[in-house]
Amino acid sequence: MARIDRYMLSQLLVMFGFFALVLVALFWINRAVVLFDRLIGDGQSALVFLEFTALGLPKLIVTVLPIATFAASVYVTNRMSGESELTVLQAAGAGPWRLAWPVFVFGLCVAVMMTVLSHFLVPMAQGQLKQREAEISRNLTARLLTEGTFLHPSDDVTFYTRAIDNDGVLRDVFLSDRRKANEGVIYTAAEAYLARNGDSTTLIMLSGM
Structure with a gap:
């Protein structure tokens, strides 16, 4: 991979990480407020809240990754166009397909991440989440009721x-x-x-x- 390809790919990955972090934080805050109110209202500890939050992150990340990918691609393309970097590359003989190569590699990296999350991490996290919800439901029964007492x-x-x-x-x-x-x-x-x-x-x- 040429230096210009590595440069464009690094810019795409950096902005992708930035947008993904911002979007995950925004979605997480909205979800955490509801989750915190439900769990703490049921008398659960902060550790249980953190555990449920961690188990819900893979599904949340899968939701925001396509948005972050699109935002990073648009931002980097507009910035390089505004700073005439794309114009210089085209003047040096780089055609459209040549310029699209680092974007293709970037999309392939994101596709691998989505595959791993969708087929492995998300099913594992959701299965564990359902198991913990069932355990907490049983614990709630024990707290609300007392055996042998009217x-x-x-x-x-x-x-x-x-x-x-x-x-x-x-x-x-x-x-x-x-x-x-x-x-x-x-x-x-x-x-x-x-x-x-x-x-x-x-x-x-x-x-x-």
Whole structure:
């Protein structure tokens, strides 16, 4: 690779790194605010927040890489054109295909990065993220409920579970709902689960009446 090719490629890579860093920071801040509010609101520690942020970065980077690539290409081309560097190269006999060679190499480098991220890092990070979300959901169950104790979330609701397994399964559940003045309902179940449903939590009861 000639010196001019290395020069153009280095300019493209430097500006690509700059735009990628700026875009990742902007997208990360927007996502981190929502993630921080949800995790800290559920009583999780800052380490859990950092872990979730790190696991979400590969997918975020895949999103911004094409934008950063386009921005770097346009910026470097306009700068070299404005400073007459492209004019000098054309006057020296460099044709359009010759000038496009470092841009092609730059695109190939970005394609390799996208391939590695899309086929390896993102699936691994998303799988780990889903596993950690399930673990935190089970931990949330353990914090909200106490086994062997009658709980009263409100004046008209009574809840009891004999035991809470390590995987978050509730055993021998009793639920009394007296919110309607003329009708009281009692639910019993051999096992139950607490599942996240958007911003709320749903109780799923199995094998009961």
